[in-house]
Amino acid sequence: MEIEFVGAAQCVTGSKHIVRTDHATLLLDCGLAQGRRRESFELNAHLGLDARSIDAVILSHAHIDHSGALPILVKNGFDGPIYATPATRDLCAVMLEDAANIQISDARYVNKVIERDQVDMDAVEPLYTEADVVRVLERIVSVPYHRRIYVGKGVHLTFLDAGHVLGSAVTVLDVEGTKKNERLIFTGDLGRRNMPILRDPETPPGATTLISESTYGDRLHRPIEEMEGELAAVLKRTYDRGGKVIIPSFSLERAQEVIFVLKKLQAKGLMPKMPCYVDSPLTVKITDIFKLHPECYDEETRALVTSSSSPFDFEDLRYVSEKEDSKALSSSGEPSIVISASGMCEAGRVLHHLKAGIESEKNTVMLVGFQAQHTLGRRIVERRKRVKIFGVERDLRAEVVVMNGFSAHADQDDLVSFAKGCRDQGELRKVMLVHGESGALGALRSKLGEASFDDVTIPARGDRVRFGQ
Ligand SMILES: [Zn+2]
Structure with missing residues (x-):
């Protein structure tokens, strides 16, 4: 079994990780890359994965850097279910619609520049429109927190509260292995304790593999x-x-x-x-x-x-x-x-x-x-x-x-204590750090090392890491 890192690897945006088990290919998040306009346009236009090979998508939350490329995935032939919490589903309806409008006006702007400066380049099409967004919404299956559901042969999914934004979830995947069962945990974006409105993040014990966000891996927030x-x-x-x-x-x-x-x-x-x-x-x-x-x-x-x-x-x-x-x-x-x-x-x-x-x-x-x-x-x-x-x-x-x-993101202490909680009652073998800039990733890796996490990696885009026994 393996995880392939397609986006938010050694950077913050464009979250996309493929989990391949013996029987299923699952995509964790399908976010838009953001930043320099041209570079992001290229990254987003070519998703970096074969949409038809994905059996199901598991969406951690509605932020565009996690959900904003779903319409491109569907446009490219993905026709499986997209699992998300009920609040994430509702938020996607308005946030993806807004993202489609931004795509349309971005394309209009680029075409204006091409015409004005007589750039030798074909006119660009918007990455997606509202019609593609509707096709995404048709595919979303709402899964409330704490309900364990079957998502593929030998794979069950449970969402826990990530406390990051409304509807945000920590993804817990229980995978039947040939020798041992695996518990793969993906933080999505992790929130903080004592924030207004939302509940505190929940920590699932018994992990064997952890994919952790690292946005503020080098910082401590004030209360x-x-x-x-x-x-x-x-x-x-x-x-x-x-x-x-x-x-x-x-x-x-x-x-x-x-x-x-x-x-x-x-x-x-x-x-x-x-x-x-x-x-x-x-x-x-x-x-x-x-x-x-x-x-x-x-x-x-x-x-x-x-x-x-x-x-x-x-x-x-x-x-x-x-x-x-x-x-x-x-x-x-x-x-x-x-x-x-x-x-x-x-x-x-x-x-x-x-x-x-x-x-x-x-x-x-x-x-x-x-x-x-x-x-x-x-x-x-x-x-x-x-x-x-x-x-x-x-x-x-x-x-x-x-x-x-x-900030709606966990700081260094929160991330380390989340990883420790996941290690409880299990044998956490691998930690992979994503969704961070280089300083944050490096600092978090050394902090985790001090807490006796021996196998902590910082995968690059395109890296594949094996997991399971
Ligand atoms: Zn987020």
């Missing part, structure tokens, strides 16, 4: 409880300057967590009297899906949901869907909080808010999520003096605040 005070201080000083707080945020989870914490601040009287806008149609849709899945919440949030008020509404909070309202908001000078997507500032309405606000010392840009290399978000984190927005260089004069405490 989420400290974020409340820090956020209140940022709001107050920006308000005192008469400025805006612009929060580029992933539409899934981070936005809802920020809203949830703001609601708490307001209830405690710690929020200045400034309006808060959620300016992202996708975030609005996703927040509605949150309301449909209280089975994914922790007790504190469930109590809030069952009481009269929603955890995602408070006085002075407005959801903005219409384009005209968004335009009016970005040109207005009123002190306010604006939560907008995309989270890495690569596309979406947040670009208009940054364009209008980044050159003023009064304003604050607050980054609350991971910023990959070669993205505008990363350049803002690095506090470059000038950044390019819509092709025009602009001075970065606004205050930049990075709050990794909001």
